[in-house]
Each structure stands twice: as C-alpha cells, then as structure tokens.
Amino acid sequence: MDNILEVKDIGKTFQVRSLLGRVKGGVSAVDRVSFSLGAQGTLGIVGESGCGKSTLARLLMRLIEPDAGEVNYRGRNVLDLSGASLKEVRRQLQMVFQNPYSSIDPKMSVLNNVAFSLWANGVSRQQARKTAYEYLDAVGLSRTHADRMPGSLSGGQRQRVAIARALVLKPEIVIADEAVSALDKSVQAQVLNLFQDLKKEFALSLIFISHDLHVVEYMSDEVMVMYLGRVVEKGPTERIFNHPAHPYTRALLASAPSLEVDRAAGSGAPALSGDLPSPLNPPSGCRFRTRCPMATERCAMETPELTAVGPGHQAACLLLKESLTA
Template identity: 85%
Template sequence: METILEVKNLGKTFPIRNFIGRTKGGVSAVDRVSFSLGAQGTLGIVGESGCGKSTLARLLMRLIEPDTGEVNYRDRNILSLSGGPLKEVRRQIQMVFQNPYSSLDPQMTVLDNVAFSLWANGSGKAEARQAAYEYLDAVGLSRTHADRMPGSLSGGQRQRVAIARALILKPEIVIADEAVSALDKSVQAQVLNLFQDLKKEFALSLIFISHDLHVVEYMSDEVMVMYLGRVVEKGPTERIFGNPAHPYTRALLASAPSLDVEHAGSGAPALAGELPSPLNPPSGCRFRTRCPLATERCARETPALTEVGPGHQAACLLIEESKSA
C-alpha cells in the first residue's frame, strides 16, 4: 500500500504559566509520535480521554503548531509550508469534529454551510451551491434539508452536514475526531456505515479517532494506542484486538463492554486506577503506576517501540527483555 502521510517524532508541550505570566512547567500532550497512513487505508487512534488523540489531530491540521517533528504528506513536510502551498495541502486533509453544532455556522443554512468551503477557495456561489447539493445527497440528506438551519437538525443529521462540508473540497485524507461519540448508538451505526461507503466512493484515507474500542475495530485497518501523549502499541487491527502485546492495550480491551458471552471475563484484568496528571507524568514508562506487571526498571527507563510481529510494535520493557532473552 502506498504511504501518503508519514508522521515522524511529532511533539507538543503546552507551557503552564503562573499569575504573572512566568512559565512554571508544561504539559507534554504529544510526545515523539510517529506513524504512517496508506492510500485508502484507515488508521484508528484509541486511548482514554486526555491521552493526546485530539491534540494530535489538531497538530496534523496545523490548528496547533508542533514543537518538534515532521508531518509529510506525499513527501512534503507540511510544517514547512505557508501561504498558497499550505492552503492547497489543507484542501487535501480535512477534519470532522466531535461536536457538529459548534463546527457549523448557526446563522447559515445547511446548503451554505457546505458550500462555504468552496467560496473560501474562490468558487462562485452558484457553482458552490450546486456542488453542495450533490454532497448533501452523497451523505444521505435531501434537498428539503438544504434550506434549513443547523439548529433544526438532529445530531446525526448535523454530523452528515459536517461530513459533506469536509468532502466538498475533494480531500484525500479525512480526520474524524470522535465524530460519532456524541450520537446515540443507533445513529452511530448509521454514520459509521456512511463513512465506510464514502471511503469507497471517494477513495478516501481516514484517520479515525475514538475512545470506543468497538468503533475503532469496525472502522480500522490499523490501530495506534496512545497513553499520556505517547504511542504504546500500533499494528494491524486483527493483531491488536486478537493478540494485544502491551498491558495497557490488554486492560483497555478487558474494560470494554462485550456481548461475547464466551469470552466475557477472560483475558487481562480490567483497567484500574486514575490517569496520572499530564502536568507530572510518571518517570520511565508512563503506564507503570497502573500496570500490574511493573518493575523497578519501569520507573527508570522509557521503553521504545519493539517489533512483536509483522507490522506490530509495542513499547514495554518486558517485551524488550523477552526479545533479548
């Protein structure tokens, strides 16, 4: 599979300032994150709230500027671009946010919300509106919805509008940041199936961010697991869910609700304890304070991602030890 997006050692620390404006530390939100996305593939990014998933998405879009690293789209580091070249890349990488109501203009009709992206990129209003009708149809909304205001739509309908607005620029990559988490389960299923259909119809590559493991498993070809800003495991979906290597991944899977009676209660213990503060993360392995397998070495050393299978890596000192034994 052709690689179209490659991220290398991306990092972002937000400074913490006191009441007189002096820096007194920082929050390491994303720490040396690397991954790649193949053409027409789907990468699922999963982890608890506060693990850095949404910050990573905003770094990829340059809504936030990273401190370190590279984001290479078709061999061009978009972090070095500005002006026209950056604008063109942004047409190719679009984002669907968690809350569609806050990302839509409540004073504009549904049609004009979708058409606006084309206006902003120089298209005439008549041309943009005609295209907007076509993309509303593609996401399952009729012309009767086009003249309505976003506030009169259901949550699922608003999310469809947000998806149409992202697609109208004909991007190659769509980043969906918790795009179904605010929806009812039945509506979630409809929107997830819509994403799958649109991926095929428009030859899209997806980065699908969610805290819901079942959603990630359904949507993704590959999965990346994050914990306190770091990648702890990544690999093909079937390996991550069928043979997880990192204690955190195993605990997440054990904590997820399951309808599989045969496997209920089996496997690793469920995730316990509170997520440490990102203001003062644990030394060494950041998961060690919640890990039942932690040793003294885990407090001293930061584990690197280690190959555990074809295309499958995990960052755990116990894995490193077993490899060297």
C-alpha cells in the first residue's frame, strides 16, 4: 500500500502565561509524533482525553501551526505551503469535528451548509446546490432534510450533514475527530457503518480519532496509541488488540468494557488506574511511569524510543527493549 501522508516528528508546545502576561511554562501537547497513512487505509488514533489526539488533528489541518516537523501529502510538505498551493492541498484533507451541534452553521440551511465549501472555491451557486443534494443523498439524508435548519435535526442527522460537507470537495483524506462520541450508541453504529460505506464509495483514506477502543478496532487497519503527547505504540490493528506490547496499551484494553470474559488482549494486565499527570509538568523519562506497575528507576531517567516488536509493530518501553536484547 502506497503512503499518501507521511508525518515526521511533528510537535507543538503551548505557552502558559501568568495573569501579567509572563511566560511561566509550556504544555507539550504533541511531542515528535511520526506516522504514515496508506491509500484507502484507516489509521485509528486512541488514548485518554488530554493525550494530544485532537491537537494532532488540528496540526495536520494547519488549524494550529506546529513548532517542528513535517506533514508530507504526496511528497509535498504542507507546512511549507501558503496561498493557492495550501488551499489546493486543503481540499484533499477534510475534517469531521466531534460536536455536530457546534460544527455546522445553525443560521444556514442543511443544503447551504454543504454547498458553502463549493461556493468558497468558485463553484456557481446553482452547481454547488446540485452537488450538495448528491452528497446529502450519499449520507442518507433526503431532499426534505435539505431545506431544514440544523436546529430541527437530531445529533446523528447533524453529523451526517458534517460528513457530507467534508466529502463535497472530493478529498482524498478525511480526519474524523471523535466523530461519534457525542452520539447515542445506536446512532454511533449507523454513522460508523456510513463511514465504512463512504470509504469504499469515494476511495477515501481515514484518520479516525477516538477514546473508544471498540470503535477504533472496528474502523481501523492500523492503530496508534498516544499518551501525554507521545506515541507509545503503533501497528496493525490485529496485533495491537491481540498482542499489545506497551503497559499502557495493555492497561487500556484491560479497562475497556467487553462481553468477552477471556479476551486475550486484556487477560493478566492490570486495569488503568490513577490520573493523567499534568502536561505542564510531565514525568521525566517515560511519561507513563507514574502509573506503570512495572516501572523502575531507569524509567525515570531515560526516554524510551519506539522499538520494533513485530511486523510493522512498534512500542516505546525500556523494559520491552531490555527483553528484546537480552
């Protein structure tokens, strides 16, 4: 599978200022994150709230400017582009946001919400509305919904509008940031199946961000696990869920509710406990060490790097590296 998106060592630190405006520290929201996305593949990004998932998504879209790194789309570094060149690439990378109640304009009709992106890119209003009808139909909304205002729609219907708006520019990559977390479980299933169908119909590549492990497992070909801004494990979905290597991944899986009592991925692993440390003052060395039952003194002194633990499978754990080299 050819990679269409290559992200290299991207990072972002937000300055924290006092009431007098003095810089008193920084929050390392995303720290040297690297990954690739294949054509028509789906990368799932998972982790607790505050791990940097949403910040990473906004960095990829340049809604936030990164401090370092590269975002290469088909060989072009998006971070070096501006003006018409950036606008051209942005058409190929679209985003579906978490909250369907705030991500679409409540003062515009459903049809105009979807057509607006086309107008902004020079398409005539007549043609834009015609195309918008087609994409509303593709996401399962009828023409009777098109003239309604967003306030009259359910959460699932609003998210379908947001998906249609993302697709109307015919992007190659869609970033879904917690796109089903605000929906009821029954509606979640409908929207997830819709994503799967649209991925095939429009030959899409997806970056699917969620804190729900079951959703990530269902949607993804590959999974990347983040903790306090860093990648702690990544690899094929089957390996991540059946042979998790990092203590954090194993703890997440053990903490996730499941009807499978003897599920191998979580068996024997302690459930996740304790609170996420403050990103203002993250632990030295391995950032997970304050919650890791296997942590040693070395974990406080050295920062682990991603190490190969299987085909396409990497994890960042000093103890794991020791066992592999022993």
